Amino acid sequence: MAKKIPTALGVLILLGGLIAGVVLVNNRQGLLTKAGPTEAPKNVKISDRGANTFTVSWTTDTPVTGYLSYSENPAKITTPAGDIRDQISGSSQGYTNHYVKVTGLNPDKTVYFVIGSGSQTYDDSGKPFEVRTGQQVIAPPEDVITGRIIGADSSPVNNAIVYVEVQGGETLSAMTNNGSWRLNLALSRDKNGAVLTYDPKVSLVSIFVQAGISGTATAITNTEKTKPVPDIVLGKNQSFVETTVATESGTLVEPDIKSGGFKNITEEAAPILAPEATEAAGSMIITNPAINGEMIATSSPEFAGKTTPGTTIRVTVNSPIELTQIIKADKDGIWKWTPPQDLEPGVHTLTLEYTDENNIFQKVIRTFTVLASDGTAGLPAFTATPSATVTISPVSPTGTASATPTPTKEPSMPATSSGTLEETGALDFTILMGMLGIILFVFGRTSKKWWRD
Incomplete structure (x- = not known):
């Protein structure tokens, strides 16, 4: 044995x-x-697109350093650009909202870039992000608008990103300093890159505030009420313009405005609607989500539909954080909108408010479900267009750069492989x-x- x-x-x-x-x-x-907070960029947005410049901003779950590497050559993306706060302070800091402005570019050129977030770099689903600079134009006279972002306790919110869209224009942005922000509305361009023509008094202006882990806010105003814009309170959705609503008798009236000259959208008295108004009203057609309760396999859906050409629509997504924006149907009646930040998995409500061709206020409500990422195979995504939120994926690092920026040279953080999955x-x-x-x-x-x- x-x-x-x-x-x-x-x-x-x-x-x-x-x-x-x-x-x-x-x-x-x-x-x-196991899911958890990550360094991966979320809510990536491109704004301030001009002949020589553009801005990229995003959020992360945890405070990390952020930067871009960019180039006109997609095979050699090495030029660094750091967060504007790091350029001012001369040292790299960690943030949950990131704001990088790229300058000194050539007009009418495609620029490729990747995002550095913490110890990893990210691209757009296996290829570099790209943006095309605008054509050189004669600068119109300045039209500077200002405002303040405050918390629920009225304290100023520092380092919040303010996105501004005047009706028909691309997104402009600014970052708050001790709660205050300012930008030149005359820099707005239309979708074709031309200088935007807008009415200095009645054009609608949509504002979205991104303050990272501190929260978000939305506001609607018009160009007459932008010098300054009334205080925007973080965590709220506010309207600084009056809206006509229909009473029981069908008469159009102006709702009362609360003290301070504005009201919260969530506090408005809802108009009385016929039962069928929750599905369709007037000439409004919703193509996404096409039916009530539709399941959508993306956190950044592009809502779309068709109505009377030129109709102004207030679009609202009722989520844990309510998101609102004013949009306008194009000459063919087509309208599209993507929420300015990702939606959480679960049930949401899409609300459209507008005045139809008979000058009657209408309200359309549709529900949809955003599925969790691990259960979306085979379902429609209806992802956003490149001008809205973009998809990111990690890439292998390509070289290193100095870890400490200076005010005269835009920084780049070391791009190591420690962020990749083991x-x-x-x-x-x-x-x-x-x-x-x-x-x-x-x-x-x-x-x-x-x-x-």
């Missing part, structure tokens, strides 16, 4: 190594697949234990022959 101990021991070690390897693989994969399992351990078991197995067979001899 003693002569068989090495053989049995080898078999036991072989089996033990295989079992231990399988257990470790399963445990390791379970740890890596290889799952414990394959090396399994192979080692398996080989050891085989060796002992062979040794046992050989020693058995020796003992007999």
Whole structure:
């Protein structure tokens, strides 16, 4: 019996190594697949597109350093651009909202870039992000608008990103300094890159505030009420312009304005509507979501539909944070809108408010469900167009740059590979234990022959 101990021991070690390897693989994969805060960019937006400049901003779950690498050559994206706060302070800091302004570009050129967030770089689903600079134009006279972002306790909100869109124009942006912000509305361009023509008194202006982990806010005003824009309160959705609503008798009236000259959209008295008004009203058609309760496989859906050409629509998504914006149907009656930030998984409500061709206020409500990322295979995504939120994915780092920026040179943080997922399992351990078991197995067979001899 003693002569068989090495053989049995080898078999036991072989089996033990295989079992231990399988257990470790399963445990390791379970740890890596747990969701949690990440450095990955979210809510990526491009704004301030001009002949020589553009701005990229995004948010992260945790405070990390942020930067861009950009170039006109997609094969050599190496020019760094750092967060404007780091350029001013001369040192790299971690933020949850990131704001990088790229300047000194050539007009009417495509610029490629990747986002550096923490220790990893990210691109647009396997390819660089890209943006085309505008054509050189004669600058119109300045039209500076200002405002303040405050918290619920009326304290100023610092380092919040303010996105501004005048009706028919692309997005402009600014960052608050001690709660205050300002930007030149005359820099607005239309979708074709031409200088935007707008009415200095009645053109609608949509404002979205992104303050990272501190929260968001939305507001609607017009060009007459932008010098300054009334205070915008973080966590609220506010309207600084009056809206006509229909009473029971069908008469159009102006709702009362609360103290301070504005009202919260969520506090407005809802107009009385016929039961069918929640599905369709007037000439409004919604193509996405096409039906009530539709399941959508993206956190950044593009809502779309068709109505009377030129109709002004107030679009609202009722989520944990209500998001609102004024849009306008094009000459063919087509309208599209993407929320300025990602939607959480779960049930949401899309509300459209507008005045139809008979000058009657209408309200259309449709529900939809945003699915969690692990259960979306085979379902329609209806993802946003490139001008809205973009999809990001990690890429292998390409070189390093100085970790500390200076006011005269835009910074770039080191792009190491520590942000990539590690290889799952414990394959090396399994192979080692398996080989050891085989060796002992062979040794046992050989020693058995020796003992007999």
